[in-house]
Amino acid sequence: MGRALKLAIVAVLGLAMGTAGAADGSSEPSGHWVTTWTAMPQLTEPGNMPPAPYTQEDLVLADSTVRQTLRVSVGGQRMRLRFSNAFGGAPLPITRVTVALPSDGKAGVSAIQPQTLQPVTFYGRPSTVVSVGAQVVSDPLDLALPAGTVLSVTAYLADGQASTDITSHPGSRTTSYLAKGNQAEAADLTGATPVDHWYFLSGIEVWSKPATATLALLGDSLTDGRGSTTNQNNRWPDQLFDRLRTDRRTAGVAIANQAAGGNRVLNDGLGPNALARLDRDVLAQSGVNWLIVFEGVNDLGTAADTQDAQKKVADELIAAYDQIIVRAHAQDIRVYGATLTPFGGSFYDDAQGHREAARQAVNEWIRTSGRFDAVIDFDRATRDPADPRRLVAAFDVGDHLHLSPAGYKALADAVPARLLHR
Template structure:
């Protein structure tokens, strides 16, 4: 009798032990953009956004079984009402077409509409929509009234579509007005395996994609995402592009300064475990753009930029984020900033600090990849957009290839 009981117990243990544990999943941000107030030339007229359907296409990094969308009224001065929202796979190409079979209505707390408080963002409810890594996703919103103040990412390098009436379920927005900006959208999250993790690339117009192609998804963070998706070991790692054109560390530019947006753009991103910082060229360039400065002022600027880096590293580490420093690219010959020998000395001093062991958790030496060996103050001609400040498409590729994937394994 005892023998039979022991045998039965062993059988139960064997059967229970042989069952494979159910895979665990968690939410992970797979696409994001930094929010700002659009400049007048990048804002849509209020008339365009009254009773308007707005369809915007974004490319996610990693794929998943479910999806949810973060809408934003971060810079709105009054509540923003969106009375219909859909998400679908884009049909491909520079087009407003969607894959109809994939079209899903979004809800917010179970309702078809949402009112987002001023200064806030709002996550949709999850919908089951299998999405591949690097898939293009169309987010379609209907706005009954124009925002009191628009929240935007002007440097989308992607075509968005605007048409009057509620057309959120239409396969194609016929006759739509096209703009190359994003409005009122901040993130896309997917249901991923628990080892999913996100990289935030915090930067200026170089990270935002100046020099890349519209709808080409060929910015340097895009190239990094391509490489991560090509390797099974890093397929659950996403890249969140938080570059802002004209962005600076110390002062506001076209958007908020890096320290001011750190909580929202870095700490607020679901699943972030890594941060690559490539900021500072606009701080250096604007410093002497209009008039020369004293040697003492140059030394103070270098100290303040390094101080901002220290703040970013400390705050990132406190959140258990690996903080990776990117060296500042050369910009000699640029007609807008017209840097001289002292500007170059400032850049070299800052890059030396970035490279010094212990200041960052790791370093990507973009300067070494992009500089002209014969004239280190300038970018190589084959990776220069032509303005001696921004990389070309080939330059973006070189920068994306320079990031070691071993940092994320």
């Protein structure tokens, strides 16, 4: 091969690589993609489906607009969206997507600031079809997002999804809005129906500084925020982020909350079990540097309340934690184990105390095995000193299992900031 031809090939390859880099944002110096917000994808239960007329037989959200708000953690100069059809029974055709800032800058409102509205594209096109079981990542969008920004994402589905198996995150603790017709660019939605769920949207990434990195959280309803205040972003991950952003050493920590109410480590429940979803929800996320594992209460609570059954599930949980550690360490992710919080007096409690004994056995392993890179003692932070089987009364939302916003603050405060220094 002649020298001139070699130079020509190098030039063409360089141009192609430069074009690809520009397309995904990676041509910008001194930065990388970081996951700054997530909603764990789930198969939508019948009670959490869009109401009529947005669901008609086997057609969902036909000629309908869904406007959703969310709060990012760290900010960046560019952003891109992820939509999931992980549990869809048919391809998901998305006709139009826009992003904007909400009218008052807060979560849970249907109105936007029209001057901030920008269209979202997918490979340069305004629409896309998400294959069954797949996800789609949008083109990068030049929209600078300061840390903690609340963002409105609006999607219009002209044809709808031809299945009642759809992907969502029911426990949004945030109000979304459904409306008929193409209102993707409307300043406010006409005839909107509020629903406290997120549909299809599963992640936001930002192009951010090299020092930024993501903390992923693997959890259940205690991390998803049951007991927190709708539209107030006061789950413990939110309160942890608010605390971390005030310190320059941790201001670059993004948080990916990959939790869902009813989720279990060992067996499917509401959403796939933690072992099955680890790759999708943690290892495949952009920029993950740390993982907190705070899950297992539902495994204990749904197993039989006999001594043998509880010993078996405790042993299996410990083995599962070890598997999570091994798989995350293979991706150079540091893994922190959080002890399981008390549930005495709840619907999981049993008169013989076998579940409490199993919780204590699991927590003892988390604290003393040395397998986790560090231990976060949520049990110690929330238990009643006078009755360690139970939550502190001020932290109890009322069911003796889930926490109030004050209880979630106690969890957030129990995470040592030093564990998140780069």
